[in-house]
Amino acid sequence: MFDTTINHFKSVFAHQFFVKPADTNYLLARFTRSQGMHEEFYWQSLQAIEKYIKSGLILNGQSAKGFGHDIVKLWKAHKVTFGQAAAHNIEKPDQLHSDRWRTTSLEHLVEKINIMGHPDSRYGLISYHTSPDDLFKLDQLVFELRRRTIGLEWKVGEDWDVEEPLKSFLGLPYKKVIEDLPKYQTRPMEVPRTPLALAGNTMNDVFHAWNAAFLRDNSDYEKPFPSSVSSDVGALSNSYLFLLWESLQATNITPEVIARIEWLLDSVTIDKAVKIAFRDRLTSGTNPVTA
Incomplete structure (x- = not known):
């Protein structure tokens, strides 16, 4: 772990401590929104935004300490740290009908998620109201924050080998990559490919599958266990x-x-x-x- 450049070291730990868990939060946010679990959507959204911003901060000379779960404070720190390279306002996707979109600022989205995704939301202590564009704006914000989980002044090619489309940026700072390649993601996102129908076609099926305590009928227990539920050799991961x-x-x-x-x-x-x-x-x- 100590035989790489210090920037490589920082990148690895920022990814493991913040970006990778944030990817999971983001995936869960999208899933829970699709299932109408709105409190959980805002909580997972807050967690994702918090971690992506913290990753960008620590890779650009700042500390992630002292913010807690307050993404409004984190958002302000992001704008100060990144300056002109900070995430900017988002626009309605061309594929989305105008009825599904409200013209509001990124600050408005962050403030809304900060309130409705507050830790107290886990106990039903926070009121919420959804907007038709919540998810679509979250998608764009995550895309932009995730692109910035890199040191702005780090030089392309100095700390690890790069492939296309970055070959033409060798020796230039990653800030230039962010500016010139608006669709480039700094890090690949590992999205699980597990089939969603393993437990059944509905959330009700998911709840009852292999659940002897809340059994509907024997068919709930006749489904084969996927390895994610029960395996001879359990999953493990060292931090x-x-x-x-x-x-x-x-x-x-x-x-x-x-x-x-x-x-x-x-x-x-x-x-x-x-x-x-x-x-x-x-x-x-x-x-x-x-x-």
């Missing part, structure tokens, strides 16, 4: 923070290592005890820790 800790244990503590760890601890909210453990390791000497 990148854990992997970083393991790598740090076996690494000589050099100024370059210290710079990477200090950037992470200063930029991201991490449990106090974990921060202490990381800093203790940084001050424990240059020799790797052995078992």
Whole structure:
């Protein structure tokens, strides 16, 4: 983890800590809106926007600490940090009928989601009202914020190999890419390809499938389990923070290592005890820790 440039290191951890979870929130926001779960739509939308903005901030010299879930404050920080390169106003898609669109600013959308996606919405304490263009505007905002999960002044080709269409931008800052390639996504999004009809054709089927506690009839339990529900070898994933800790244990503590760890601890909210453990390791000497 320490044999790459510091920008590469930052990019990997910003992706794992913020962009990848935000992609999941965004996917869930789209799904819950399609199912009429409106409180959950606003909560997932807020989570996605929060994480995309935080990723852009920490990759451009700012800290993601101190904002909580307040995406209005985050949006203001995004505009200050990115300046002329910040996400701008969105426009009605050509494919969308004008009856489905309201001409409002991005600030209005962020403020609305900030209110209706407040953590209290999870307990039914927040009123909400939907607009016909909520989802379509969220799509565009996510597209624009996600493009900016990169260091604006980082040079194309310096920290990792690039392919088309970026070959012509080699040596130029990513700010230029954002300006000149409005359809370019900085990072590919991994969208699950799991069939939606595994549990049945309706949400009611999804609820009752393999649910012995709330069984409608035996047919609910006769469907084969997909591996996502039950498998002999369960799914697992180590957090990148854990992997970083393991790598740090076996690494000589050099100024370059210290710079990477200090950037992470200063930029991201991490449990106090974990921060202490990381800093203790940084001050424990240059020799790797052995078992």
